[in-house]
Amino acid sequence: MNCPKTKLISAYLDEELPSGDRAALETHLPGCAQCGAALMDMRALRAAFASTARHQAPYGFSTRVMARTVELEKKKAPWFVPFFVRSAEAAVLLMVIFVGIMAGRFMTNGSSMTQPVNLASSLSLDLFDAAPPGSLGGVYLAMTEASNEK
Amino acid sequence: MLLRGWSFLLLCPVQNSDDLDRINRFKNGDTAAFGELVLAYQDKIYNLCRYMLGNVHDAEDAAQDVFLKAYQALPRFQPDASLYTWLYRIAANTCIDYRKKPIFASLFGDSGEGERLVHDRASDAPSPEQLYRSKQIGRELQISLGKLSPKLRAIIVLKEIEELSYEEIADTLAISMGTVKSRIARAREELQKLMQKFREQNP
Numbered sequence: 001m002n003c004p005k006t007k008l009i010s011a012y013l014d015e016e017l018p019s020g021d022r023a024a025l026e027t028h029l030p031g032c033a034q035c036g037a038a039l040m041d042m043r044a045l046r047a048a049f050a051s052t053a054r055h056q057a058p059y060g061f062s063t064r065v066m067a068r069t070v071e072l073e074k075k076k077a078p079w080f081v082p083f084f085v086r087s088a089e090a091a092v093l094l095m096v097i098f099v100g101i102m103a104g105r106f107m108t109n110g111s112s113m114t115q116p117v118n119l120a121s122s123l124s125l126d127l128f129d130a131a132p133p134g135s136l137g138g139v140y141l142a143m144t145e146a147s148n149e150k
Numbered sequence: 151m152l153l154r155g156w157s158f159l160l161l162c163p164v165q166n167s168d169d170l171d172r173i174n175r176f177k178n179g180d181t182a183a184f185g186e187l188v189l190a191y192q193d194k195i196y197n198l199c200r201y202m203l204g205n206v207h208d209a210e211d212a213a214q215d216v217f218l219k220a221y222q223a224l225p226r227f228q229p230d231a232s233l234y235t236w237l238y239r240i241a242a243n244t245c246i247d248y249r250k251k252p253i254f255a256s257l258f259g260d261s262g263e264g265e266r267l268v269h270d271r272a273s274d275a276p277s278p279e280q281l282y283r284s285k286q287i288g289r290e291l292q293i294s295l296g297k298l299s300p301k302l303r304a305i306i307v308l309k310e311i312e313e314l315s316y317e318e319i320a321d322t323l324a325i326s327m328g329t330v331k332s333r334i335a336r337a338r339e340e341l342q343k344l345m346q347k348f349r350e351q352n353p
Contacts, residue, residue: 010335057196
């Protein structure tokens, strides 16, 4: 037959029983073999736990944790930040192209700044006029055409 | 009811002043303060995870997760609670919910590489026989613990390994004192049976 007081043994061992229950169990223990055996078994289990080693964190543990917190912070950046950076990059690139075109127009046709601006014509390859007949380019073109006819 | 409320306030653990200072510094943007917290609690948390999960690699993985969760939640931490109880709560829940790594990963996981052991309860340096016996009992315990349900394992590890009181365990696991008492008794009973069975199978 199971003694109902065995269920109190665990809390008794941990000194977590109210004083009244504790005193009653201490009076009961010497006369109950079942409770006596349960107490001995639990003390043996406690001794087993007490004899086992405690594990310390491996070397470099805190460094690895801190490295993961840095990764975490990088991921925390708002989603629109990369989009904003890309947009700014594209705007700068367009600005550089525009300034380049305007500078090119100014250098090839110094007075063009006073004339009405035609963006389409500035982008066209007509900017490069045919070589005049007396120039070095004209002589070269005449020679290549003559050799092609042969 | 009012008395119970007041008694809870009176019994509420006092915050460690070093912890309080680190928490405040962290909340003001000093991430190095979190590094100090990790150094202060890493052994306790790792040891808990090691007994809960049974091998070095799972224990380190889970312990790192515990500190990452703490890092994310610390700005909302209320200093009227004890930091170590709060960390133990995160650790116990992380280990209870921990999903084991695939079998091929755990095959390489029991080497104990990089891990340091401490026999902190021995008054003098233990003899080789004592060390051997301690290792044998440790193995018996670890295998038997692994067969307990995660909830019973958590409660017995908090009691016997981390040596928390019933009140601290109730606070850590957010359960009643009555549940703590009955679960510890059940965990001990099951553990004794499992260890007895282990000894019979491995004489």
